[in-house]
Each structure stands twice: as C-alpha cells, then as structure tokens.
Amino acid sequence: MKILGIGVDIVENNRFKRNIYNKKFINKIYSETEINLSKKIKNKTNFFAKRFAAKEALLKSLGTGLSNGLSFRDISIKNNKKGQPFLIVNNKIKNIIKKKFKITKFKIFLSLSDEKKHSIAYVVLNKY
Numbered sequence: 001m002k003i004l005g006i007g008v009d010i011v012e013n014n015r016f017k018r019n020i021y022n023k024k025f026i027n028k029i030y031s032e033t034e035i036n037l038s039k040k041i042k043n044k045t046n047f048f049a050k051r052f053a054a055k056e057a058l059l060k061s062l063g064t065g066l067s068n069g070l071s072f073r074d075i076s077i078k079n080n081k082k083g084q085p086f087l088i089v090n091n092k093i094k095n096i097i098k099k100k101f102k103i104t105k106f107k108i109f110l111s112l113s114d115e116k117k118h119s120i121a122y123v124v125l126n127k128y
Contacts, residue, residue, distance in 0.1 A: 001126040004101050007060030009053040010120040016049040029055075031076035033088070046114045050085075051077045053121035054110055058087060061108075061125040068096055077110070085112045087123075103127050 019025045026035060026048070034051055041047045055075040059065055066072070069092065076088040087108050097106055105128035112121050 001107065001128060003124060004097075004103075004106070004127055005061035005063055005123075005125040007057035007062075007123045007125075008121065009056035009060065010118055011049050011053045011056075013045050013049045013114070013117060013119055016052065017045045020044045020048055029072045031073050031088075033076050033078060037078065046119055049119035050112045050114050050121060053119050054085070054087070054112060054123065057110075057121040057123040058093075058108070058125075061123045062093075062096060062100070064096055064100070068092070070096065077112075085110050097125070101127070 029052060030038075030048065038044055038047055052072075054077050055072050058075055059070075064070065074090050074092050076090075077085055078088060079085050087110050089108065094104075098104055107126045107128050109124040109126070110121065113119070
C-alpha cells in the first residue's frame with residue numbers, strides 16, 4: 001500500500017460542550033447516522049468532538065478542504081462491533097479521491113482518542 005495522504009486534528013472538548021444542544025450546529029456538521037448514534041452515548045461532548053476532529057483530519061489527508069461541494073455532513077464516522085472507528089465514504093468523497101489521485105481502490109485508516117480536555121483524530125489515506 002502507498003500512502004496518499006495523512007491528516008491529524010486536535011480539538012478542545014469545551015468548544016463542543018456548549019454546542020451539542022444547538023440543533024442548527026449539530027445538523028450542519030454531523031450526519032444523520034452520527035446524530036442517531038449520539039442518542040445512545042453518555043458523553044456527547046467527546047463523541048461529537050472526536051467526530052469533528054476526524055472530519056477535519058480526513059479533509060487534511062485529501063488536501064482539499066471543504067471544496068468541490070463537500071460538506072462536513074458528507075463525512076460520517078461509525079464504530080464496528082469491537083469499537084474501532086471507521087469513515088463512511090460517500091460518492092462525493094470517492095469522486096474527489098478518484099479525480100485527485102487517479103485511483104478507485106483505496107483504504108482509509110482512522111484513529112480517535114480523547115481525554116478530559118482534548119480529542120484527537122488521525123487519518124491515513126492509502127492506495128490499495
């Protein structure tokens with residue numbers, strides 16, 4: 001596998017503490033899947049902070065930012081049965097990767113971590 005891009009982002013959890021009850025903010029940043037998952041989570045602040053960091057880290061790994069009609073809601077994070085986080089890649093993201101890197105087969109690795117004050121995400125985009 002060849003690394004095409006990496007991205008890392010760290011956020012202060014307190015920035016999200018006051019915004020997690022702001023429906024306009026939540027609906028602008030998070031996918032419906034993430035919003036539904038958050039209903040089962042006790043620590044919503046860190047849940048949303050980690051996902052925001054993951055979205056920023058993915059954008060950094062792509063090197064595009066929020067261009068090409070891409071929005072934060074196009075990026076969604078779930079966890080597998082063992083708790084490992086993964087990115088759900090929609091057609092907009094696939095098309096950006098295909099156009100920029102001239103590939104159709106790729107793998108995105110995601111790592112999330114949080115502490116009391118900070119959450120961090122690390123993304124590696126690999127050619128498959």
